[in-house]
Amino acid sequence: MLTLYGIPNCDTIKKARTWLDKNKVPYQFYDYRKDGISPEKVSSWFSEFPWDKVLNKASTTWKELSEEEKAKVTDAKSAARLLSSNPTAIKRPVIEDENGKALTLGYNEKIYEETYLK
Template sequence: MLEIYGIKNCNTVKKALDWLSANDIAYTFHDYKKEPATQERLEKWEKSISWESLVNKKGTTWKKLSAEEQALVIDASSANTVLLANNSMIKRPVIEFEGGIILGFDEAIYQEKLLKI
């Protein structure tokens, strides 16, 4: 079973969930608004993907940080501090599956990695 992490009203998350449903792939959804990410979860993800890829620097939450706050995000520890305080800054969705982690929505990657499950 897939574990999906994100925010229900995020357009990218909606696309991912719609694709999974259309392809009859079962999943459990974890909404950051109701179930915030934890330090342990971030560290688990960072064993498979880089901390840099988890930080959504294109989103409004990142852009609302001051230049000084952004400059402090220099390693996994400092990134995790910011991500835990601002879960909406985590790139979405995060999909945990038996083969690893997928970030965001890319239909080609979903087809390659998730249709084999």
């Protein structure tokens, strides 16, 4: 079963969940704001997506960080630490397969069709 990572009140998460439900794609939802997320889990996504794509610099969370905090994010390790402590700065959603491999980042209907309806 797929795991969809995100926060429940995010509009992009709502779109992704609606699409998955409509297309009868089974998944479980993981609320990382409520349940937290480890730097190791975040780092595992970097094998599929560059760390600077997983880090959502358009997020309110990122914009509200001090310039000093932002300047500390220079590589995958520092990005994983920041995203673990500030999970709402993760680009949403991240969807993993049953083995924990990240399949998609963000919501894109065409990519979802190609990935989940094969």
